[in-house]
Amino acid sequence: MRIVCAIHSLDGGGAERVMARLASMLAGRGHDVALLTLDNACKDRHEVATAVRRIPLDVIGNPQRGIAKLSSIKTRLLAIRSTLLRENPDVVLSFCDRNNIDVLLATTRLSIPVVISERSDPSAQKLSKNWVLGRFWECVRRRVYRRARRIIALTPEIAAALQPLSKRPIAVIPSAVDPVSNLRPLEERDRVILGVGRLESEKGFGRLVDAFAAVANDVPGWNLRILGDGSQRNVLQNKIDRLGLANRVELPGWIRPIAPEYGRASLFVLPSYYEGFPSALLEAMASGIPAIAMDCQSGSCQIIDHEVNGLLISGSSNEIAQAIRRLILDACLRERLAKEAIHVSELYSWERMTDAYESVMSL
CATH class of the missing domain: 3.40.50.2000 (Glycogen Phosphorylase B;)
Incomplete structure (x- = not known):
């Protein structure tokens, strides 16, 4: 398969580590894999295999309001869309809620299948005082997630919360970890x-x-x-x-x-x-x-x-x-x-x- 993996960056946390490793594993199995990020790759903390083509879009911006914010969103979506049109993948694999929304919006009216992986628990997010996504983007998520070819959740509980957003069953795929040898007592x-x-x-x-x-x-x-x-x-x-x-x-x-x-x-x-x-x-x-x-x-x-x-x-x-x-x-x-x-x-x-x-x- 020709696969484009998409995530906001490879800077930091667990989702980024999983994406970098998964892209490398897929490339190692003979797939043609590109890894697209919204940042400029200057802060990458997770390496990918040399067989993975790295595509940093450098379109991360965070203006707070008004025309500047709308312009930033438009620039980001157009960059994703033009890149996917050029790459012409068999499938796009996207990680993380806000990035998933961007990819689904950017592929509007395109025939490119998009598989999205939700890396957190949406139901817990909404109950938390530290809800990062917010009401507006949650509303957008509920609309655009329906366009995904498949949605992947990390646990059965998260899958149940996401099921109303998809006509197809939500796939459950937990994260992975390597065994560690020579453990110190x-x-x-x-x-x-x-x-x-x-x-x-x-x-x-x-x-x-x-x-x-x-x-x-x-x-x-x-x-x-x-x-x-x-x-x-x-x-x-x-x-x-x-x-x-x-x-x-x-x-x-x-x-x-x-x-x-x-x-x-x-x-x-x-x-x-x-x-x-x-x-x-x-x-x-x-x-x-x-x-x-x-x-x-x-x-x-x-x-x-x-x-x-x-x-x-x-x-x-x-x-x-x-x-x-x-x-x-x-x-x-x-x-x-x-x-x-x-x-x-x-x-x-x-x-x-x-x-x-x-x-x-x-x-």
């Missing part, structure tokens, strides 16, 4: 609590910092390290400074490669208000880190079996603090959860995920 790791993700409100790192502040005096020698970047960096840093934690909480940005960071950490916390199927959680568990995650209605609860391979909690900073304290003070529990956590790589393999995407795109 927990007792040889640094006393580091690790968080990974975009520094945005919906990721909940503010409450993770609050939770660490509540236990910091009880767990001397333990530090918090949050990998990622985003619009909330200064807000988080100010909170860290205000709480007197500058020597114990780090915000080093995105680190590449990230695998050594997982290999050194002794505890992982995913404090998100909502998630799709969090790649960072999969990667941490596959790396043998005992994990704490919020009991979202999808995503984390699909991956973690509470008290078996991790801990699920309801999400207040107080409960996060209690879970952190419990795991730090109970080395046997950490060891037991970590031993079970590594099996996620058997359930969510890249080969299985790529097979599923190939199947959906070929229909």
Whole structure:
């Protein structure tokens, strides 16, 4: 197949990592693959195989209102449309809600099939005070998603929420993770609590910092390290400074490669208000880190079996603090959860995920 993969950028988070790897896997199977991004590729953090043709459109702009905003949207849609007309793919595979909307609008009245993958939980997004998409674009999504050849969701719960937007059954394809060899024993790791993700409100790192502040005096020698970047960096840093934690909480940005960071950490916390199927959680568990995650209605609860391979909690900073304290003070529990956590790589393999995407795109 001739495939164009489309995403906003390869800068940062889990969806970007999955797209880069999936495009490379598809190219490795003999497909003609191009990877289109809306940015200029200067901040790419995820590499793709040399067989993947990289198409950076450099059309990301964020004017707030009026004619400038409309002009930015028009420029973006025309760039996507002209590129797809030139590439003439058998199918377009698009990731992430706003990007999916752009691709579907840009292909209006074209005969190019578009398969879209929703990387979060729309029903949870709308209930959150940190709803990024907003009412206008949610209305547009409900209209244009009906044009997609197929819609892919990460979990059955997300599929059920999206089903009214499609006449065909929503495909369910979770994310994937590599097995990790030569895992360091927990007792040889640094006393580091690790968080990974975009520094945005919906990721909940503010409450993770609050939770660490509540236990910091009880767990001397333990530090918090949050990998990622985003619009909330200064807000988080100010909170860290205000709480007197500058020597114990780090915000080093995105680190590449990230695998050594997982290999050194002794505890992982995913404090998100909502998630799709969090790649960072999969990667941490596959790396043998005992994990704490919020009991979202999808995503984390699909991956973690509470008290078996991790801990699920309801999400207040107080409960996060209690879970952190419990795991730090109970080395046997950490060891037991970590031993079970590594099996996620058997359930969510890249080969299985790529097979599923190939199947959906070929229909």
